[in-house]
Ligand code: 5GP
């Protein structure tokens with residue numbers, strides 16, 4: 001069985017361009033960067049998606065996302081950054097091991113990470129408001 005590539009990075013079997021490491025977390029440069037300094041932050045332990053990691057481990061992880069985000073901003077002298085986190089193939093997740101992307105952004109860089117452009121109708125919003133609340 002082929003093991004998960006990010007598990008291999010977590011175990012030190014593959015050596016990425018590492019920018020941060022502690023007992024549970026590692027951050028490194030993405031090999032297909034969307035922008036210079038594009039970095040990834042992962043737990044060393046395998047969790048497939050954001051829904052799978054225990055709350056306390058996620059808390060640690062998001063703190064490191066903040067730390068790495070600040071460092072990437074400074075190092076690249078970016079004007080901003082996106083934190084992107086894909087869950088499951090339908091959402092563009094190619095590596096099924098939880099990870100956060102940190103993508104530095106520059107004024108007028110032309111990078112397209114587009115969200116919706118059409119305003120929702122009121123009844124649609126009301127429908128999803130009540131349905132999602134039922135599952136919280
Ligand atoms: P996803 O589409 O799953 O959210 O993003 C996975 C990211 O991991 C991609 O941006 C891809 O370039 C990156 N990636 C995949 N394999 C490797 C690898 O072996 N080393 C590094 N450094 N990045 C990888």
Ligand code: ZN
Pocket residue numbers: 004005006007008045046047096097
């Ligand atoms: Zn894994």
